[in-house]
Amino acid sequence: MEYTLDIEPVREIQLDYDLHIDIPCHSVELSSGLLLSSRGIFRPTAQNLLLDLEGRIIYSYGGEEDDSARQLKGPCCLALDSADNLLVADCYNDQLQLLDASLQHQRDVTLSEQRLLFPNRLCLDEARGRLYIGERDCGLVVSV
Numbered sequence: 001m002e003y004t005l006d007i008e009p010v011r012e013i014q015l016d017y018d019l020h021i022d023i024p025c026h027s028v029e030l031s032s033g034l035l036l037s038s039r040g041i042f043r044p045t046a047q048n049l050l051l052d053l054e055g056r057i058i059y060s061y062g063g064e065e066d067d068s069a070r071q072l073k074g075p076c077c078l079a080l081d082s083a084d085n086l087l088v089a090d091c092y093n094d095q096l097q098l099l100d101a102s103l104q105h106q107r108d109v110t111l112s113e114q115r116l117l118f119p120n121r122l123c124l125d126e127a128r129g130r131l132y133i134g135e136r137d138c139g140l141v142v143s144v
Helices: none
Strands: 009-011 024-029 035-039 047-051 057-062 075-080 086-090 095-099 105-109 119-125 130-135 140-143
Touching: 047 075, 075 119, 086 119, 095 119
Parallel strands: 024 075
Antiparallel strands: 024 035, 035 047, 047 057, 075 086, 086 095, 095 105, 119 130, 130 140
16 A cells, blocks of 8 residues: 555555465565565565566565575565665565665675674665664664
8 A cells, every 4th residue: 555645545556465475564666666565574485576556576586486696584674765776674684685676686785893683674864875774683773
């Protein structure tokens, strides 16, 4: 469901239950109008999905059928920059991944002085050049 800032409904997008995209964790809209959604915490098929406005999968990243070297274990939060690059908080891998707008892996994001522990929330403030990372188990917010 999409809402305005005044919490008025804009549109409802039906996800395909048969494709097991019935439990999205977090979604963001690209400048092209396509949607990115993370799904599958607590599932072996955790993925990020690129969806059209009808809820159909255009492309997926991660999951057990993904032959890439990067396997998602818990994509629980997404942050999108102005160029439609996507930061993924992969909580069960204790890491962040950077993907481009077509969901191609660019790099793992590491911190120089601290190891991430269950990163489960992201807030990107491009105007100030800050990324805030919330860690669940230790109650810490990391600003980088």
